[in-house]
Amino acid sequence: MADLTAYRAVLASRVRAQTTYRLSFGLDLLGALLVGLVELAETWVVFSQVDVLGGLDFGGVLLVFGLANICFSVADLLVGHLDRLPRYIREGTIDVFYLRPQPLLAQLVTSEISLRRLTRIGVGVAALVAGLVANEIPDPLRAAAVVGLALVFGTLIFCALFVSAAGCQFWLVNGAEFTNAFTYGGSYAASQPTSVFGTGLKITFGFVVPAAFVGYLPTLVVLGQPGPALLPAWLAWFLPVAALWSCLLAGLLWRAGVRHYQGAGG
Amino acid sequence: MSPVTESRLRAGLLWSLVRAGFAEQAHYRLAVAAGLFTNVVFGFIRAAVLFAALDASTTAFAGYDRDTLGGYVWISQALLGAITLMAPISSVEERIKNGDIAVDYLRPVPLVAAFALPAVGRAAYTLLPRGVPAVVVGLLTTGWFLPPTPGPYLVGVLSVAVAVVASYLGVHCIGLLGFWVVDTRGIKAFYGILGTFLAGLFVPVDLFPGWLRTLAGFTPFPTFLQYPVDVLSGRVLGAAAWQHLGVQLAWGLALLALALLLERLGRRHLEVQGG
Numbered sequence: 001m002a003d004l005t006a007y008r009a010v011l012a013s014r015v016r017a018q019t020t021y022r023l024s025f026g027l028d029l030l031g032a033l034l035v036g037l038v039e040l041a042e043t044w045v046v047f048s049q050v051d052v053l054g055g056l057d058f059g060g061v062l063l064v065f066g067l068a069n070i071c072f073s074v075a076d077l078l079v080g081h082l083d084r085l086p087r088y089i090r091e092g093t094i095d096v097f098y099l100r101p102q103p104l105l106a107q108l109v110t111s112e113i114s115l116r117r118l119t120r121i122g123v124g125v126a127a128l129v130a131g132l133v134a135n136e137i138p139d140p141l142r143a144a145a146v147v148g149l150a151l152v153f154g155t156l157i158f159c160a161l162f163v164s165a166a167g168c169q170f171w172l173v174n175g176a177e178f179t180n181a182f183t184y185g186g187s188y189a190a191s192q193p194t195s196v197f198g199t200g201l202k203i204t205f206g207f208v209v210p211a212a213f214v215g216y217l218p219t220l221v222v223l224g225q226p227g228p229a230l231l232p233a234w235l236a237w238f239l240p241v242a243a244l245w246s247c248l249l250a251g252l253l254w255r256a257g258v259r260h261y262q263g264a265g266g
Numbered sequence: 267m268s269p270v271t272e273s274r275l276r277a278g279l280l281w282s283l284v285r286a287g288f289a290e291q292a293h294y295r296l297a298v299a300a301g302l303f304t305n306v307v308f309g310f311i312r313a314a315v316l317f318a319a320l321d322a323s324t325t326a327f328a329g330y331d332r333d334t335l336g337g338y339v340w341i342s343q344a345l346l347g348a349i350t351l352m353a354p355i356s357s358v359e360e361r362i363k364n365g366d367i368a369v370d371y372l373r374p375v376p377l378v379a380a381f382a383l384p385a386v387g388r389a390a391y392t393l394l395p396r397g398v399p400a401v402v403v404g405l406l407t408t409g410w411f412l413p414p415t416p417g418p419y420l421v422g423v424l425s426v427a428v429a430v431v432a433s434y435l436g437v438h439c440i441g442l443l444g445f446w447v448v449d450t451r452g453i454k455a456f457y458g459i460l461g462t463f464l465a466g467l468f469v470p471v472d473l474f475p476g477w478l479r480t481l482a483g484f485t486p487f488p489t490f491l492q493y494p495v496d497v498l499s500g501r502v503l504g505a506a507a508w509q510h511l512g513v514q515l516a517w518g519l520a521l522l523a524l525a526l527l528l529e530r531l532g533r534r535h536l537e538v539q540g541g
């Protein structure tokens with residue numbers, strides 16, 4: 001338990017550090033809010049041209065957008081700073097982490113908490129609530145269950161994606177942007193109705209990177225829709241399996257990456 | 267030294283800055299490949315969403331058809347590596363913060379040249395290995411969208427060149443604000459977020475509702491991405507294409523003037539400590 005107190009002290013110091021410069025923190029919060037709003041605006045612009053996209057109306061897409069955004073932003077708040085790993089590797093500062101008697105991942109994850117994402121989570125929550133109010137929900141109990149499942153395991157899926165991406169950085173270093181296709185691309189794909197994708201994309205963002213499980217599949221259950229080929233609505237109940245698969249992949253990639261690292265020398 | 271030789275030397279100096287940027291980027295092959303991969307994945311997602319929207323649209327979809335929409339998606343993804351909408355890697359405000367900018371003022375070229383020309387070189391390098399494959403992937407997956415006449419390519423090259431320079435100048439001006447503001451991060455974030463949206467990265471500017479399109483028109487952002495994409499894809503042709511280029515040039519020159527002005531004001535404002 002002594003370890004936990006130490007982590008708590010580190011995190012508390014990070015929280016204090018971020019909130020001390022109030023203007024700066026306010027601007028950061030506003031910036032994150034703007035990111036959420038602009039992403040919502042993109043969807044809204046598309047819906048100024050269509051009534052239904054991939055079988056969902058705007059209310060339905062709000063559910064997809066809300067779930068995907070909440071899960072991604074919470075994951076980003078918790079582990080998004082793993083993005084900095086390439087810099088630590090390039091500068092050789094990662095060596096210090098190796099020397100401490102704690103798991104590398106635990107140290108990196110608890111080294112920061114990006115509070116500014118809070119406002120973006122707020123945008124996601126607002127979209128989700130608006131979506132729940134706007135739609136007629138045939139079975140509220142099922143809806144509540146699947147939304148709860150999506151929020152927990154969807155966040156876990158995105159956390160695992162960040163860790164998988166970080167694991168790859170031990171090889172990529174300068175090619176850090178490569179993994180953006182799966183983290184930020186995964187987030188982008190998760191907030192769209194997966195039914196508009198072709199088979200290749202459906203498999204990639206439905207099963208390999210299970211982004212469809214975060215927003216689209218739960219939305220189908222909430223609305224009582226059957227879902228398209230390859231992605232039937234009942235798959236949503238397999239969210240824990242999708243999360244387990246993501247975590248397994250993340251574990252393998254991270255371990256391989258950590259062992260691959262040779263040190264900066266010196 | 268005669269004025270002719272001097273200006274020739276100067277031109278050689280400026281050109282060498284562009285070449286240095288080009289050579290610098292050429293070392294990061296993996297980074298270029300990674301950028302290309304990400305551009306292509308995003309291209310697939312955007313193409314799928316926009317095509318579905320086009321098929322389901324209840325409106326004229328701003329005159330887009332399958333070809334021009336494919337052109338919009340893939341040409342914009344292809345240009346993304348060369349256009350600066352977010353903060354670049356080695357930017358001016360870091361040097362303002364740590365005082366190195368004093369050294370930059372001693373160089374025989376204006377600040378804006380010392381920063382923008384290598385950036386242009388880096389962009390030029392990314393255009394071929396990142397831009398061409400992205401367009402090829404688009405052609406293979408969505409069908410032919412390139413214009414059949416030479417006109418769009420001719421104006422398009424100029425349009426892309428102006429967009430590369432002007433978009434960098436925009437970010438450079440934000441960086442120069444570092445002379446007066448301790449932390450430009452917040453301003454930069456706003457610029458990047460609004461900029462990418464108003465530039466037409468996620469949805470074409472022409473699909474915006476009227477008031478938002480008008481608003482975007484008052485900013486330089488559409489000229490950074492939407493305009494070169496429109497010209498290259500042949501969505502605007504002939505006189506309209508030249509008009510696009512004219513607007514781009516006007517914004518580019520305005521940003522250059524602003525950069526030079528901020529550079530002079532900053533020099534007066536700057537205090538360097540230590541000896």
